[in-house]
Every structure is written in C-alpha cells, then in structure tokens.
Amino acid sequence: MSTPVRRPVASLWIGERLHYLNQLCLLSHVAHGHPTTLYCTDKVTNVPDGIIVKPATDIMAIDMDIVRQTSESFLSNVFRYKMIEKTDAIWIDCDAFCHKPFPDEMQNIYAGHGFRGALNCGVVYIPPQGALIKQLLDYYENLPDAPAWFNKQQRKRIEKQDTSLPQAVRIYNAERTAFGPQAFTYFAQQTGDFEKALTSDYLYPVPFQLNDVFYDPYGRVEGHFTDNTLSVHLYTNGTKPYWRKNPPLPNSYAARMCAQIGVDASKALEE
Known part of the structure; x- marks a missing residue:
C-alpha cells in the first residue's frame, strides 16, 4: 500500500553538510508522505534521496553579511514566513522529527514551548494571507528602533550598539531571540492567534531542558508523547558535543529512529 x-513541508539549510539528525528529521517527513523541500544557501553535499533541493533565493534575497553578524537562526526566522506566504507549505526546523503526518485540515500549526509557555516557531503553519503573517513580515521588513515588547534594559542594550551597524544586527545583539519566539509570541497576542496555539505535546513533547533523553538507551522518550503528538523536536542547538560527534547508542531514541527511517549516523557526524 502506497x-x-x-x-x-519545507526548511532552510545554511552550510554545505547536513548532520545525521538533520537527515533523519527531513526523511521522517518524506516517510509520512509529505513532499519535503530543503532550501539551501550553499551546495549541500549530503542531502538524502527523496528531499527536494531548491535555492534559498527562490524565496528571498539572502544577505550573508547580516547572517555572519547575527546567526543562521536570524535568517531562518525571516525566511520561514516568506516561505509560507509564497508556497503555502508548513515550515519545519531541520531538527523536527515527524512522528505522525500533519492533518490536511489543520490551519494553525504552532505551539507553546517547554516550561515557559511562550510560542515556539520551530514548526509553523499560519494562513499565508492572515493578519499574523502580515504583521510578522512587516516587522522584519520595517524594523523599528526597538521591538514594541522590549523593556527598558533591552532598549538600553540597543542604544549602546554602534549606530553604523544594520538595525537587524543591533536588535539581535540586544536580544538574540527578538526575531524568533519573542516576535512570534508578541504578534500572535496582538492578532488573537495566541489562543489558537496547540499545546506543547503536539510539537514539543520533550522539554528542551531534557534533550539528553534522546541519546539515553534507557530513556523513556515516548513517555512524553500523547495521542496528539505530531512532531518531536530534537533541539540540535542544545545537543552536547559528544552526541554530535558520535553515533547514538543502541536502543536510544535517536538510534531507533535512524534504524526506522534508514539513516546511517556514522556517515554524517559533526567533524
């Protein structure tokens, strides 16, 4: 049966090589029948078969000077909403594992994150013509002197920045998450979309603070899951160096999922 x-679904990669966890997560969506596109800023040498590769410039002009002064996450935070607006695809981070397919009828795919309750934007779908995406894109395209939600201390950190720097860099230096969860949470509150958020078990069943459990052969990762769980965020930005440079231990969640999807971790380790 086919x-x-x-x-x-779609994501963005900045660089020339995927880690095995990224290969695993992308292929997990393919396994569930989601056409999966990876937009790339460079020629990536180890994209698995089954992934559609396209240049990131299909979605927007890429200013790598800004990326170098901020981070890859800054670009992805702008990119994801432009991608949704242009293609109507679901945004997936490259470390989001597809546990179950996204329902065809689900129009608001985003959820609270971890123990804090703020919205995360690691897996996102919002209506491409809605008020929320319009406000987010307006924010990125017309950066303010300071984001509306900044407190006095954050505003002072912007004021201390060199005025010759691009405004995106000045805001980023003042608050690294000002373009990610902070912006998404604030504008969702402004438009009334905050109340439409899924509960964390849908997209982030394992809290960030517990991400070592993915590599523990005796860890009960599935104990965090519910019948609602669609995606499992592996939080590679918080993965310890050992797990990035070595294959996962047998019977760990990472090892079991690699076996299930057909990924050889030993061929795509961090160098």
Whole structure:
C-alpha cells in the first residue's frame, strides 16, 4: 500500500553538510508522505534521496553579511514566513522529527514551548494571507528602533550598539531571540492567534531542558508523547558535543529512529 501524498513541508539549510539528525528529521517527513523541500544557501553535499533541493533565493534575497553578524537562526526566522506566504507549505526546523503526518485540515500549526509557555516557531503553519503573517513580515521588513515588547534594559542594550551597524544586527545583539519566539509570541497576542496555539505535546513533547533523553538507551522518550503528538523536536542547538560527534547508542531514541527511517549516523557526524 502506497503512502498518501500529504501537504508540503519545507526548511532552510545554511552550510554545505547536513548532520545525521538533520537527515533523519527531513526523511521522517518524506516517510509520512509529505513532499519535503530543503532550501539551501550553499551546495549541500549530503542531502538524502527523496528531499527536494531548491535555492534559498527562490524565496528571498539572502544577505550573508547580516547572517555572519547575527546567526543562521536570524535568517531562518525571516525566511520561514516568506516561505509560507509564497508556497503555502508548513515550515519545519531541520531538527523536527515527524512522528505522525500533519492533518490536511489543520490551519494553525504552532505551539507553546517547554516550561515557559511562550510560542515556539520551530514548526509553523499560519494562513499565508492572515493578519499574523502580515504583521510578522512587516516587522522584519520595517524594523523599528526597538521591538514594541522590549523593556527598558533591552532598549538600553540597543542604544549602546554602534549606530553604523544594520538595525537587524543591533536588535539581535540586544536580544538574540527578538526575531524568533519573542516576535512570534508578541504578534500572535496582538492578532488573537495566541489562543489558537496547540499545546506543547503536539510539537514539543520533550522539554528542551531534557534533550539528553534522546541519546539515553534507557530513556523513556515516548513517555512524553500523547495521542496528539505530531512532531518531536530534537533541539540540535542544545545537543552536547559528544552526541554530535558520535553515533547514538543502541536502543536510544535517536538510534531507533535512524534504524526506522534508514539513516546511517556514522556517515554524517559533526567533524
């Protein structure tokens, strides 16, 4: 029996090589029937078969000077909403593992994150013509002197920045998450979309603070899951160096999922 074709998903990669966890997460969506596109700023040498590769410039002009002065996450935070607006695909971070397919009818795919309750934007779909995406894109395209939610201390940190720097860099230096969860949470509150958020078990069943459990052969990762769980965030930005440079231990969640999807971790370790 063939896998049904589902709604498209897409992500962005900055660099020339994927880690095995990224290969695993991208292929997990393919396994569930989601056409999966990886937009790339460079020629990536180890994209697995089954992933559609396109240049990131299909979505927006890429200013790598800004990226170098901020981070890859800054670009992805702008990119994801432009991608949704242009393609109507679901945004997936490259470390989001597809546990179950996204329902065709689900129009608001985002959730609270970890223990704090703020919205995360690691997996996102919002209506491409809605008020929320319009406010987010307006924020990125017309950066303010300071984001509306900044407190006095954050505003002072911007004021201390060199005025010759691009405004995006000045805001980023004042608050690294000002373009990610902070912006998404604030504008969702302004538009009334905050109340439409899924509970964390849908997209972030394991809290960030517990991400070592993915590599523990005796860890009960699935104990965090519910019947709602669609995606499992592996939080590679918080993964310890050992797990990035070595294959996962047998029977750990990471090892079991690699076996299930067909990824050889030893061929895509961090160098």
